[in-house]
Amino acid sequence: MKEEALAKLQILAESAKYDVSCASSGTTRKSKAGGIGSTAGWGICHSFTEDGRCVSLLKIMLTNYCIYDCAYCINRRSNDIRRATFSVDELVELTIEFYRRNYIEGLFLSSGVINNPDYTMERMVRVIKELRTTHRFNGYIHMKSIPGCSQQLVHEAGLYADRLSVNIEIPTEKNLKLLAPEKNHESVFKPMQFIQQGMIENAEERKKSRYVQRFVPAGQSTQMIVGATDESDKQILKTSDFLYNQPGMKRVYYSGFIPVNSYDSRLPALKQPPLVRENRLYQADWLLRFYEFKVDEIVDDKHPDLDLEIDPKLSWALRHPEFFPVDINKAEYRDLLRVPGIGVKSAKLIVVSRRYTRLNAQDLKKIGIVMKKAQYFITCNELSGLNTVSDTSPEYVRSLLVPKKKGQKQPDLHQMSLIFPE
Amino acid sequence: MIVFRYDKTFEGLLTAVFDAYNRNTFPVKLLSSDEIELLFVDACHTVITDPKKSGRVWKGLEKRMMPVTRNMLTYVWLSEISGCDETVFRYIRKVFDSKTSIEMNFADDDVLQVRNIAQKVNREKLRVIEFVRFQKTADGIFFAPIAPEHNVLPLTLEHFTDRFADQQWIIYDTKRDYGYFYNLKETTEITLDSDTLILEGKVNEELLDPNEQLFQRMWKSYFRSMAIKERINPKLHRQHLPVRFWKYLTEKQ
Numbered sequence: 221m222k223e224e225a226l227a228k229l230q231i232l233a234e235s236a237k238y239d240v241s242c243a244s245s246g247t248t249r250k251s252k253a254g255g256i257g258s259t260a261g262w263g264i265c266h267s268f269t270e271d272g273r274c275v276s277l278l279k280i281m282l283t284n285y286c287i288y289d290c291a292y293c294i295n296r297r298s299n300d301i302r303r304a305t306f307s308v309d310e311l312v313e314l315t316i317e318f319y320r321r322n323y324i325e326g327l328f329l330s331s332g333v334i335n336n337p338d339y340t341m342e343r344m345v346r347v348i349k350e351l352r353t354t355h356r357f358n359g360y361i362h363m364k365s366i367p368g369c370s371q372q373l374v375h376e377a378g379l380y381a382d383r384l385s386v387n388i389e390i391p392t393e394k395n396l397k398l399l400a401p402e403k404n405h406e407s408v409f410k411p412m413q414f415i416q417q418g419m420i421e422n423a424e425e426r427k428k429s430r431y432v433q434r435f436v437p438a439g440q441s442t443q444m445i446v447g448a449t450d451e452s453d454k455q456i457l458k459t460s461d462f463l464y465n466q467p468g469m470k471r472v473y474y475s476g477f478i479p480v481n482s483y484d485s486r487l488p489a490l491k492q493p494p495l496v497r498e499n500r501l502y503q504a505d506w507l508l509r510f511y512e513f514k515v516d517e518i519v520d521d522k523h524p525d526l527d528l529e530i531d532p533k534l535s536w537a538l539r540h541p542e543f544f545p546v547d548i549n550k551a552e553y554r555d556l557l558r559v560p561g562i563g564v565k566s567a568k569l570i571v572v573s574r575r576y577t578r579l580n581a582q583d584l585k586k587i588g589i590v591m592k593k594a595q596y597f598i599t600c601n602e603l604s605g606l607n608t609v610s611d612t613s614p615e616y617v618r619s620l621l622v623p624k625k626k627g628q629k630q631p632d633l634h635q636m637s638l639i640f641p642e
Numbered sequence: 643m644i645v646f647r648y649d650k651t652f653e654g655l656l657t658a659v660f661d662a663y664n665r666n667t668f669p670v671k672l673l674s675s676d677e678i679e680l681l682f683v684d685a686c687h688t689v690i691t692d693p694k695k696s697g698r699v700w701k702g703l704e705k706r707m708m709p710v711t712r713n714m715l716t717y718v719w720l721s722e723i724s725g726c727d728e729t730v731f732r733y734i735r736k737v738f739d740s741k742t743s744i745e746m747n748f749a750d751d752d753v754l755q756v757r758n759i760a761q762k763v764n765r766e767k768l769r770v771i772e773f774v775r776f777q778k779t780a781d782g783i784f785f786a787p788i789a790p791e792h793n794v795l796p797l798t799l800e801h802f803t804d805r806f807a808d809q810q811w812i813i814y815d816t817k818r819d820y821g822y823f824y825n826l827k828e829t830t831e832i833t834l835d836s837d838t839l840i841l842e843g844k845v846n847e848e849l850l851d852p853n854e855q856l857f858q859r860m861w862k863s864y865f866r867s868m869a870i871k872e873r874i875n876p877k878l879h880r881q882h883l884p885v886r887f888w889k890y891l892t893e894k895q
Contacts, residue, residue: 223856225860226856226859226860226863229860229863229864229867230863230864230867233863233864233867233868234867237867237868237869237870238870250804251804251805251807253807254808255808256805256806256807256808256809257805258801258804258805260801264768264771264772265772265882266772266773267772267773267865267883267891267893268878268879268882268883269865269868269869269870269879270869270874270875270876270879271869271870271871271873271874271875271878271879272873272875272877272878272879272881272882273868273870273873274882275865275868278864279868314860317857318857318860318861320776320778320784320806320809321775321776321777321778321784321857321861321892322774322775322776322786322806323775323861323892323893476873478870478872478873492872493872493873495873569748572746572748573746573747573748573749575746576744576746576747576749576750577747577749579749583748583749586748586749586751586754587748587749587754
């Protein structure tokens with residue numbers, strides 16, 4: 221490995237970093253004799269960048285030359301940035317050497333499009349094939365599928381990669397056309413269908429013989445940029461929900477828009493990336509995946525956007541005071557999950573512990589429930605529920621739970637304000 | 643008040659449980675062999691560690707507990723938190739004295755404590771798996787010094803031995819001054835005599851493989867390139883990547 225690879229690494233890492241996905245989860249694989257590496261189903265992060273994002277995989281581009289000119293992308297054709305291309309050998313060696321030092325879980329390979337989609341995809345497949353077959357690399361591989369590439373290449377990639385992904389980037393086709401005139405939704409959904417099809421066929425074949433090689437064992441993921449276009453949270457979450465209902469779709473990532481090409485007038489001018497909104501979307505995403513919420517409960521026509529001040533679960537709870545108070549000692553697991561301040565873990569602890577004894581407020585606190593929030597939504601042994609949202613009002617509870625801004629004096633709620641005519 | 647003295651080993655602790663049931667006296671406190679006597683002690687029994695007795699207790703627990711929760715007890719022991727031995731002792735008593743399983747009763751203080759401590763230790767174990775950084779030495783051994791808060795190195799061996807099966811490595815706990823060496827066949831416990839090998843959490847530069855520095859530079863520069871400056875968040879960064887590990891992290895040098 222030579223010094224010049226260092227410069228390439230820098231350029232191509234800079235180009236790859238705006239992709240938020242970095243999960244290494246979904247496959248558990250023990251090491252094989254004569255090979256290097258293993259994967260852990262729960263995923264392992266190896267470091268965290270100064271912005272607090274996890275570094276699990278070597279997230280890198282094969283090249284940042286690109287024939288497309290998408291407004292939101294740093295690597296667009298018309299940008300004057302440093303460009304570089306890795307050779308297959310360089311990238312393979314880099315991955316192996318980083319892996320041996322326990323820097324990474326594996327490789328996340330992405331690329332700008334050169335010549336045409338198939339040409340690019342073929343070179344990417346060569347990298348991961350080399351890793352898997354020649355070097356018997358057994359770690360995690362996540363590869364981007366290039367929109368518009370052929371089904372055959374997707375199939376080949378799926379045999380070597382743990383996860384494949386295609387980014388939607390812009391949730392509605394109209395806006396995609398505006399920012400990336402050379403792309404359309406079909407070119408994104410086609411490879412997604414290829415992957416899905418491949419997975420379903422593979423599952424069938426593996427029923428007949430367990431020696432059939434696995435195809436994309438960790439499923440697929442995708443990403444949407446938030447805040448670059450005018451979609452509401454409802455549109456974004458509906459798209460996510462649709463995707464999660466497809467077999468094999470494991471994760472939808474949301475990437476707060478970072479104005480990398482601020483000169484482009486089609487893009488909004490932002491002072492800072494919409495990080496709070498991104499966070500609320502992830503919370504809503506969790507509600508869909510782990511808290512048995514339906515998308516219509518989180519956002520609807522009356523509330524098309526998520527509340528930025530409070531999290532979506534609390535927001536739902538305040539819109540539905542009739543659902544509360546929930547009795548900790550009797551309520552079903554499903555209902556416990558809906559209480560603000562109770563997470564999946566604590567709900568499970570409650571369900572197993574209450575078989576032994578009736579739980580009181582102190583037990584709950586020790587188990588790890590956020591009583592600051594939960595107290596307004598539950599009854600248990602001695603909490604008779606005087607304070608709950610159904611006895612007071614959602615507005616009152618909300619005023620107590622919205623984080624106070626610094627320097628702003630809160631009105632005293634116990635003090636009635638007298639209005640004197642002037 | 644009754645106290646027991648034992649040699650502060652896990653086997654010793656299990657033997658203490660055996661003795662307590664055998665004598666039908668239950669200690670309020672567990673002391674090490676050289677700890678000073680407390681006031682108001684009525685009787686003091688010195689436990690002599692016996693693998694037969696401790697083995698019987700461990701077997702007894704196997705019958706009464708799920709493997710997961712029995713494992714938790716070793717995790718709690720490895721936490722090295724002061725008083726954790728007494729928690730384990732009380733927990734084991736509760737297991738033996740109760741007709742039904744107590745493992746899921748998290749309203750009980752000891753049960754909850756055992757779970758919480760075990761969780762802490764597990765988290766530290768995962769951190770070691772995440773944050774160990776190997777440096778290749780001139781003789782081809784990948785060497786990683788680290789100083790975990792709890793004594794978790796034994797818990798990580800299965801992972802490292804499986805993953806890095808085709809390279810020789812050493813993981814060394816500088817805080818407790820012992821480590822493990824994998825020689826492509828098996829993993830053995832070692833203690834280093836030399837104190838010039840590790841300097842400030844790094845392997846002595848003179849002993850490194852000629853290419854090692856380049857890969858370290860590449861990793862550092864990659865790490866810096868990955869940060870998006872519009873999103874810098876030092877608090878979150880420190881929360882995920884505790885400062886106590888920075889000394890051993892190549893990218894934080």
